[in-house]
Amino acid sequence: MNITLVTEGTYPHGHGGVSVWCDQLVRGMPEHTFQVVALTATGTEPLVWDLPSHAKVDAVPLWGAVPAGRAPSGAAAREFTWLCRALFELVLDGGPYRLFSAALRSLHEFAQRESLPAALNGEEAVDTLLKLWGERSLPEGVAPTVHDALTAVSLLEHALRPLSRPAVKGDVTHAVSNGVAVLPAMVAKWTYGTPLCLTEHGIYLRERYIGYGKDYPWVVKAFILGFFRMLCEAGYRAADLVTPGNQYNQRWETRCGADPETIRTVYNGVDPAGFPPAGEEPVRPTLSWAGRVDPIKDLETLIRAFAIVREHRPETRLRLFGGGDTGYRKRCERLAADLGVAGHVTFEGRVENIRDAYVAGTVVMLSSISEGFPYTLIEAMACGRPTVSTDVGGVGEAVKAAPDRQAEECGLVVPPRDPQAMAAAALRLLGDPELRHRMGDAARRKALEFFTVDQAVSSFRGVYRELAGAEDP
Numbered sequence: 001m002n003i004t005l006v007t008e009g010t011y012p013h014g015h016g017g018v019s020v021w022c023d024q025l026v027r028g029m030p031e032h033t034f035q036v037v038a039l040t041a042t043g044t045e046p047l048v049w050d051l052p053s054h055a056k057v058d059a060v061p062l063w064g065a066v067p068a069g070r071a072p073s074g075a076a077a078r079e080f081t082w083l084c085r086a087l088f089e090l091v092l093d094g095g096p097y098r099l100f101s102a103a104l105r106s107l108h109e110f111a112q113r114e115s116l117p118a119a120l121n122g123e124e125a126v127d128t129l130l131k132l133w134g135e136r137s138l139p140e141g142v143a144p145t146v147h148d149a150l151t152a153v154s155l156l157e158h159a160l161r162p163l164s165r166p167a168v169k170g171d172v173t174h175a176v177s178n179g180v181a182v183l184p185a186m187v188a189k190w191t192y193g194t195p196l197c198l199t200e201h202g203i204y205l206r207e208r209y210i211g212y213g214k215d216y217p218w219v220v221k222a223f224i225l226g227f228f229r230m231l232c233e234a235g236y237r238a239a240d241l242v243t244p245g246n247q248y249n250q251r252w253e254t255r256c257g258a259d260p261e262t263i264r265t266v267y268n269g270v271d272p273a274g275f276p277p278a279g280e281e282p283v284r285p286t287l288s289w290a291g292r293v294d295p296i297k298d299l300e301t302l303i304r305a306f307a308i309v310r311e312h313r314p315e316t317r318l319r320l321f322g323g324g325d326t327g328y329r330k331r332c333e334r335l336a337a338d339l340g341v342a343g344h345v346t347f348e349g350r351v352e353n354i355r356d357a358y359v360a361g362t363v364v365m366l367s368s369i370s371e372g373f374p375y376t377l378i379e380a381m382a383c384g385r386p387t388v389s390t391d392v393g394g395v396g397e398a399v400k401a402a403p404d405r406q407a408e409e410c411g412l413v414v415p416p417r418d419p420q421a422m423a424a425a426a427l428r429l430l431g432d433p434e435l436r437h438r439m440g441d442a443a444r445r446k447a448l449e450f451f452t453v454d455q456a457v458s459s460f461r462g463v464y465r466e467l468a469g470a471e472d473p
Contacts, residue, residue, distance in 0.1 A: 001032045001033070001170075001171040001172060001464060001465075001468055001470065002032070002033045002035065002169075002170040002171050003029075003032050003033065003034050003035070003170060003171065003172050003173075003174060003464060004034075004035045004037060004168045004170040004172070004173040004174065004184070004185070004188065004194070005022065005025070005026070005034050005035070005036045005037070005174050005176065006036075006037045006039070006173065006174070006175045006176060006181045006182075006184050006185055007019075007022060007036060007037070007038050007039065007176045007177075007181065008038075008039040008176070008177055008179070008180055008181040009039065009040065009041070010022065010038075010176065011023060011036065011038065011049060011176070012036060012038065012047050012048065012049035012051055012057055013038055013040055013045040013046070013047060013048060013059070014045075014048065015048060015292065015322075015323065015350070016291075016292045017201065017268070017291075017372075017374055017375035017376065018176060018177075018201050019048075019049065020375050021176075021201065021245075021268055021375070021456075022036075022176060023049055024269070024271075024453050024456065024457060025456075025457060025460060026051070026052060026054075026055050027052055028453065028454075028456075028457030028461075029457065029460075029461055029464075030052065030054055032054065032464070033054050033055075033056075034054060034055040034056070035055075035056055035057075035058065035168060035170060036051070036055060036056065036057040036058070037058050037060060037168060037184050038057055038058065038059050038060065039060050039062055039162065039180055039181060040059050040060065040061055040062065041061065041062065041063045041064065042061050042063060042064035043059045043060070043061030043064060044061075044064075045059070058168075060161070060162055060165060060184070061161070062158050062159070062161050062162075062180065063158055066117050066118070066121060066157075067115065067117045067118075067161070067164065068115075069114075069115020069117060069118040070115060070118055071115070071118045071119055071121075071122040072114045072115070072118075072119050076110075076113070076114050077119075077124070079110065080110065080114070080119045080124065081124055081128065083103065083106055083107055083110060084119075084120075084124065084125050084128050085128050085132070086099075086103050086106075087100075087103045087104075087107065088128060088129055088132050089132060090103060090230065091223060091226045091227045091230060092132055092133075092136060092223065092226065094226065094229075094230070095230075097230060097233045097234050097237055097257065100230045100231075100233075100234055101186070101234045101237070101238065104163065104183070104186065104231075104234065105186075105190050107160065107163050108163040108164075108187055108190065111163050111164040112164075112166065115164075116157075116160065116161075116163060116164050117157055117161060117164065120153055120156065120157035120160070121153075121154075121157060125153045126146065126149045126150055126153055127149075129149045129152060129153060129223070130144060130146065130149045133149070133219060138219065139218065142218055142219060144217075144219045148217050148219050148220050151216065151217075151220050152219070152220045152223040152224060155220070155224045156223075156224065156227060159180050159224075159227070159228075159231075160183070162180065162183040162184050162187070163183055163187065165184065165187070166187075167184075167187045167188045167190070167191035167192060167194075168184060168187075168188055169188070169191075169192055169194070170188065170194060171194070171464075171468045172194065172195055172196075172197060172464050172467050172468050173185040173188045173189070173194050173195070173196050173197070174196075174197045174198075174199065174460075174464075175196065175197070175198045175199070175235070175239075176199055176201075177199075177200055177201070177202075177204050178198060178200055178204040178205070178231075178232045178235045178236070179204040179205070179208070179228060179231055179232060179235065180231075182196075182198065182231070182234070182235035182238065182239075183231075185198070185235075185238070186234070186235070186238050189238060195240045195241075195467035195468065196238055196239045196240050196241075196467075197239065197240065197241050197242075197243060197460075197463055197464075197467060198235060198236065198238075198239035198241070198242050198243070199242075199243045199244065199245065199266070200242075200244050200245070200249055200253065200372065201245050201268075201372030201373065202249075202370050202371060202372040202393060203249060203252045203253070203256075203370070203372075203393075204228075204232055205228055205229060205232045205252075205256055206252065206370060207296065207370055208225060208228045209225060210296065210369065210370060211296075212224060212225060229256075232256055232257070233256055233257030236253060236256065236257045236258035236259070236262075237257060237258075237259070239258070239262060240262065240467055241262055241263075241264060241463060241466075241467060242258050242262050242263045242264070243263075243264050243265070243266045243460075243463065244263065244265055244266075244372070245265070245266065245267060245268050245372045245373035245394060246265060246267065246372060246373040246393055246394025246397050246398075247265050247394065247397055248393050248394050248396070248397065249265075249372060249393070249394070250263050250265065264463075266456060266459045266460065266463075267373060267394075267450060267451055267455070267456065268372075268373045268375060268378060268451065268456060269378075269451050269452040269453040269454065269455050269456035269457075270375065270378055270379050270382050270447065270451060270452065270453055271452070271453045272382060272447075272448055272452060274355065275355055275358075275379055275382035275383050275447075276355075276383070277383060277384045277444065278355075278358055278359045278383040278384055278385050278440075279359070281362050281436075282360060282361070282362060284315060284316075284317060285313060285315055285316045285317070285362050285430050286316065286317050286318070286319055286360060286361050286362050286363075287302075287306060287309070287316065287317070287318045287319070287361060287362070287363055287364075287365050287426055288318075288319045288320075288321065288357055288358065288360045288361025288362075288363075288364050288365065289302060289318070289319070289320045289321065289322075289357075289361075289364070289365045289366070289367070290320075290321040290322055290354060290357035290358065290364075290376045290379075290380075291321075291322045291324075291366075291368075291374075291376050292322055292323070292324040292325075293320070293322055293323060293324030293325050293326075293328055293329045293332075293347070294324050294325050294328060295325070295328055296368060296369055296370050297367060297368050297369075298367045298368055298369045298390075298416065298417065299320065299328075299332045299367060300331070300332060300335055301367050301416070301417050301418070301419050301422065302318070302365055302367035302419075302422065303318070303332055303335050303336050303339065303341070303345060304335070304339065304419035305367075305419040305420075305422035305423040305426065306318045306341060306344075306345065306423070306426075307339040307340070307341050307419075308419060308420065308423035309423050309426050309427055309430070310341055310344065312427055313427065313430055313431075316344070316430065317344045317345075317346070318341075318344060318345045318346070319346050319348055319357075319360050319361065320345070320346065320347050320348060321348045321349070321350070321351050321354070321356075321357035321360070322348075322349070322350060322357075323349055323350045329347060332347075333345075333347070354376075354379060355379070355383060357376075358379060358380045358383040358385050359383065359385075361380075361385060362429075362430060362436070363385070363386055363387065363388055363426055363429045363430060363436070364376075364377075364380040364385045364386070364387045364388075365387070365388050365389070365422070365426070366387060366388070366389040366390060366395065367390055367416075367422065368390055368392055368393075368416070369390070369392060369416045369417060370392055370393065371390075371392045371393035371394070371395060372393045372394060373393060373394035373397070373398065374393070374394075374395065374398075377389060377395060377398055377399070377411075378398055378447050378451045380443070381398065381399070381410055381411075381443035381444060381446060381447040381451070382443075382444060382447040382448065382451075383444070384440040384441060384443060384444040385440050385443070386410070386411050386412075386429055386435075386436045386439040386440045386443065387399060387410070387411035387412070387439075387443070388411065388412045388413075388414060388422060388425040388426050388429065389411060389412070389413055389414070390413070390414060390415065390416040390417075390422075391413045391414065391415055391416065392416055395413060396413055398410070398446075398451070399411040399412075399413060399443070400413065409439065409442065410439055410442045410443035410446050411439055411443060412425040412428065412429065412439075
């Protein structure tokens with residue numbers, strides 16, 4: 001089969017758990033051809049993954065320079081004004097998702113004849129949004145400006161750029177997140193009737209709410225988040241099958257518009273051969289962390305927790321493995337210095353073998369405020385290291401013992417953004433070698449039983465055949 005895999009900001013141009021998952025999927029099914037439609041920032045980002053011969057990539061830039069084209073005129077301009085107003089009204093008023101999907105489809109058809117980016121960057125879209133804001137009752141003290149309208153329309157223009165692309169023809173489209181990544185999938189479905197599989201690792205809408213928290217005025221946030229809210233519902237409704245990486249996501253997806261009958265959980269998996277038992281603990285008590293350095297990983301809470309741990313166990317150190325946001329890393333380094341622990345916190349950068357990050361820790365930490373089913377957690381479990389993790393996404397499913405199974409819990413779970421609770425859990429494990437070893441052994445057993453790459457790839461091989469209507473060989 002020909003599988004269209006749509007990514008946003010990840011594979012094959014970025015590192016991280018989602019990219020690992022994509023690479024496992026592609027390499028695990030050499031019998032299929034994969035066309036990776038990669039939504040990127042500028043389209044010039046280098047590949048950081050070596051694609052196998054049965055996979056090709058088409059980069060679709062969402063930012064960078066505005067695509068070439070002239071603003072529409074005459075009848076096309078009048079059509080755009082009507083479409084623009086219809087979409088904006090739906091976003092502002094929260095209209096039915098069917099009308100929203102129909103508006104997107106009309107914009108795609110318009111974009112095959114005219115320049116949609118040029119139209120959205122014209123005065124008409126900004127004037128239309130200002131007029132619609134003026135017709136509505138806004139919170140007291142909120143007075144939208146031309147700059148607000150320019151900002152909101154610009155954010156929307158970037159998000160809608162995939163609508164200008166022609167449909168990719170394949171047997172199945174697999175969108176690796178909701179939101180902007182479902183646009184190429186919806187275009188393929190409108191054009192060719194291509195079935196759509198939608199996998200969310202984290203909850204796209206929730207992460208947009210976190211990401212737009214402080215950077216924009218109220219009217220801009222309300223507008224762009226209203227757009228993403230409707231886009232995510234349209235994505236869920238368009239999907240023939242929604243395959244979250246954990247059961248936690250199912251609750252969010254159902255609440256945000258997904259039909260429960262279309263949802264099927266498929267857990268992430270690791271290759272046991274790549275994560276043998278970690279063996280002896282480090283001589284010096286060590287908390288280790290691995291991942292992408294990013295605000296959503298909340299390393300600040302981890303550093304605050306570490307400072308509390310040091311008050312009780314001053315010999316402890318914290319080692320952080322992974323690259324990412326250099327600005328956020330500097331912020332974390334300043335926090336460590338302010339708390340007087342800078343000499344005991346090391347940012348190690350990326351490591352060639354991620355297993356080394358887990359071997360380095362007496363206890364492996366995860367401090368995120370949002371996750372799906374994190375690879376770093378199940379990789380650490382496969383290595384037999386005990387963990388302290390925040391209770392987000394599918395973390396609880398991974399480490400807690402199921403109520404109907406006589407099994408040992410595999411780690412400790414604490415509330416997010418709570419350095420006191422995180423420190424207490426870390427101190428409990430550091431002070432109890434028997435508990436550490438018991439939880440580490442249980443973690444490895446559970447990872448090998450439930451979370452292997454072969455199980456995950458086999459599940460999606462069946463999904464593709466099911467959606468494409470292929471007969472079993």
